[in-house]
Amino acid sequence: MNAGAAMQEIEVQYFAVLRERAGTARETVSTAATTAAALYDELAARHDFGLPRAMLRVAVNDEFADWSRPLAAGDRVVFIPPVAGG
Amino acid sequence: MRPFDFSSEPLAPERYREALADPAAGGYASFEGWVRDHNEGRRVERLEYEAFEALAVKEGERIVAEAVTRFGVARAACVHRVGALAIGELAVWVGVSAAHRGEAFAACRYIIDEVKHRVPVWKKEHYTDGNSGWVNCERCAAAAHEHEHEHAHTDGGAPGPAHGRPAAPAHDYSRQIALPEVGAAGQARLAAASVLVVGAGGLGVPVLQYLAAAGIGRIGIVDGDVIEASNLHRQPLYGAADVGRPKARVAAERLRALNHDLRVEATEEHASAANIDELVARHDLVVECTDNFRAKFLVNDAVVRAQKPAVFASVHQYDGQLQLYRPLPHWPCLRCLWPEAPRDGLVGNCAEAGVLGPVPATLGALQAMQALKRLLGLDAGEAPALVTMDLLTLETRRLAARRDPACDHERIAGATTPGEAPLELEFETLAQAFESGLELVDIREPWERAVDPPELQIPAHVPLSALVQGRTEFPVEGRYLIICAHGVRSLSLTEHLRSRGQAEVYSLRGGLAALRR
Numbered sequence: 021m022n023a024g025a026a027m028q029e030i031e032v033q034y035f036a037v038l039r040e041r042a043g044t045a046r047e048t049v050s051t052a053a054t055t056a057a058a059l060y061d062e063l064a065a066r067h068d069f070g071l072p073r074a075m076l077r078v079a080v081n082d083e084f085a086d087w088s089r090p091l092a093a094g095d096r097v098v099f100i101p102p103v104a105g106g
Numbered sequence: 107m108r109p110f111d112f113s114s115e116p117l118a119p120e121r122y123r124e125a126l127a128d129p130a131a132g133g134y135a136s137f138e139g140w141v142r143d144h145n146e147g148r149r150v151e152r153l154e155y156e157a158f159e160a161l162a163v164k165e166g167e168r169i170v171a172e173a174v175t176r177f178g179v180a181r182a183a184c185v186h187r188v189g190a191l192a193i194g195e196l197a198v199w200v201g202v203s204a205a206h207r208g209e210a211f212a213a214c215r216y217i218i219d220e221v222k223h224r225v226p227v228w229k230k231e232h233y234t235d236g237n238s239g240w241v242n243c244e245r246c247a248a249a250a251h252e253h254e255h256e257h258a259h260t261d262g263g264a265p266g267p268a269h270g271r272p273a274a275p276a277h278d279y280s281r282q283i284a285l286p287e288v289g290a291a292g293q294a295r296l297a298a299a300s301v302l303v304v305g306a307g308g309l310g311v312p313v314l315q316y317l318a319a320a321g322i323g324r325i326g327i328v329d330g331d332v333i334e335a336s337n338l339h340r341q342p343l344y345g346a347a348d349v350g351r352p353k354a355r356v357a358a359e360r361l362r363a364l365n366h367d368l369r370v371e372a373t374e375e376h377a378s379a380a381n382i383d384e385l386v387a388r389h390d391l392v393v394e395c396t397d398n399f400r401a402k403f404l405v406n407d408a409v410v411r412a413q414k415p416a417v418f419a420s421v422h423q424y425d426g427q428l429q430l431y432r433p434l435p436h437w438p439c440l441r442c443l444w445p446e447a448p449r450d451g452l453v454g455n456c457a458e459a460g461v462l463g464p465v466p467a468t469l470g471a472l473q474a475m476q477a478l479k480r481l482l483g484l485d486a487g488e489a490p491a492l493v494t495m496d497l498l499t500l501e502t503r504r505l506a507a508r509r510d511p512a513c514d515h516e517r518i519a520g521a522t523t524p525g526e527a528p529l530e531l532e533f534e535t536l537a538q539a540f541e542s543g544l545e546l547v548d549i550r551e552p553w554e555r556a557v558d559p560p561e562l563q564i565p566a567h568v569p570l571s572a573l574v575q576g577r578t579e580f581p582v583e584g585r586y587l588i589i590c591a592h593g594v595r596s597l598s599l600t601e602h603l604r605s606r607g608q609a610e611v612y613s614l615r616g617g618l619a620a621l622r623r
């Protein structure tokens with residue numbers, strides 16, 4: 021984490037197996053991460069997600085987004101693993 | 107003339123037309139059904155129509171009266187031919203006079219559609235190869251038909267209700283026809299539609315029930331599983347007495363009993379590269395209800411190839427995902443969303459992860475709704491999205507999705523399945539598998555091994571979760587038979603290892619569960 025970076029609050033939601041591992045469906049995180057990718061890496065380390073980012077999708081403000089998408093304070097971020105049950 | 111009649115003489119439309127003349131009528135619409143020279147791929151030489159007239163006339167009169175009331179037309183009538191007919195002859199005539207053309211067309215369409223569905227008329231086709239067969243059997247149950255025919259069921263599987271039974275009332279669609287967006291025309295579209303449902307489990311059961319009840323004309327069911335006791339809590343179409351019977355067959359039986367209008371075709375095997383394209387080609391829309399990524403991507407690729415709409419859904423514990431695919435240039439497919447085709451076992455399936463019945467039921471009901479909307483054209487304003495639903499918090503999200511420019515639909519469309527050594531091997535007992543010369547590897551989780559030990563100890567244990575999380579590696583040297591509970595995770599891992607160039611790995615087909623059958 022960049023010590024000089026400004027912290028911003030992001031609303032994060034977890035889906036399926038990520039929710040189980042995080043132990044919560046949503047949380048507000050204060051982070052210096054500036055991209056969706058950096059935010060996932062930070063949270064994956066904290067919650068021990070164990071899922072490679074390449075297997076997931078991220079949506080920001082209800083739209084699928086690239087991992088390189090910059091984040092702004094107040095963004096709603098959802099991490100979605102693929103699901104196969106039926 | 108009578109509003110509904112049978113005629114053993116050739117029909118005379120010009121004469122019937124005069125009977126509909128009315129000073130208040132500004133137009134007249136008619137429909138003629140002709141005898142054609144082919145049906146379901148067979149050459150037809152001539153036909154015979156037979157009706158149970160006392161009952162059929164009553165039902166026909168009811169239909170014409172319904173049309174007059176519903177559409178406010180001046181006059182309407184229908185005449186159906188009986189007896190022997192040659193190619194090109196008139197089989198049925200419908201005529202409507204009305205103040206305006208809209209009502210005239212709608213009433214005409216309503217009458218012919220309803221007559222086809224509700225009036226007990228049997229058609230015997232004589233084929234050019236000298237054979238013959240009775241068709242339109244699905245209507246038989248609507249009649250109090252006392253004598254037996256040599257009916258040749260064209261829809262396969264178990265026969266429908268016995269022909270000697272008392273009359274079942276016609277399926278009543280009035281509550282959905284009452285919707286202005288549906289109406290008689292919408293109902294006719296549903297009756298003309300065919301839907302393929304891949305997987306008859308937790309998602310597939312509500313999909314099948316609601317589509318059958320809604321009056322979809324033809325439904326294909328694909329499922330190679332047999333009903334297990336552990337299915338019943340989330341698949342209440344089946345009962346305890348069905349355990350051990352093929353799912354597709356039992357589902358087809360139940361659906362036939364649910365709606366006699368329905369034609370249902372059961373395929374008692376899993377969707378595979380060998381059958382999927384042909385199955386998709388024979389239906390207008392596909393509803394994907396399986397529990398594994400392998401099947402989901404198989405179906406995805408087939409609908410992209412065939413350019414057919416499809417409704418996908420998946421559940422994991424309390425979460426569900428729903429996605430509609432439409433064959434439009436800007437519309438994303440499953441691979442657009444998940445470019446790295448996920449491996450089964452990564453996030454568990456119902457068997458391993460656990461699930462409450464209403465979770466797949468909710469998603470399945472949504473799939474049925476999406477299918478009906480697509481067939482009725484009610485989804486015109488719907489933009490591509492993945493809908494996620496959390497049944498614990500009842501939160502639903504609609505995540506706008508776009509076509510991934512890197513996902514090459516033309517390549518998917520042109521792709522054929524690579525021919526190589528079989529991924530799966532079948533054994534009757536674990537002892538036989540040991541004797542195969544392959545090294546057996548159990549990839550189940552430690553808790554699964556504890557609660558369900560196989561009859562012979564499998565010493566090699568590499569839990570899939572440890573592989574996925576990178577805590578261990580699958581051995582590269584050697585020849586392996588990979589084993590899990592139901593053969594889904596093992597197949598996925600086998601595919602993954604093959605794709606990395608490891609040639610001598612195989613999956614135990616059906617997993618340990620298959621050995622116990």
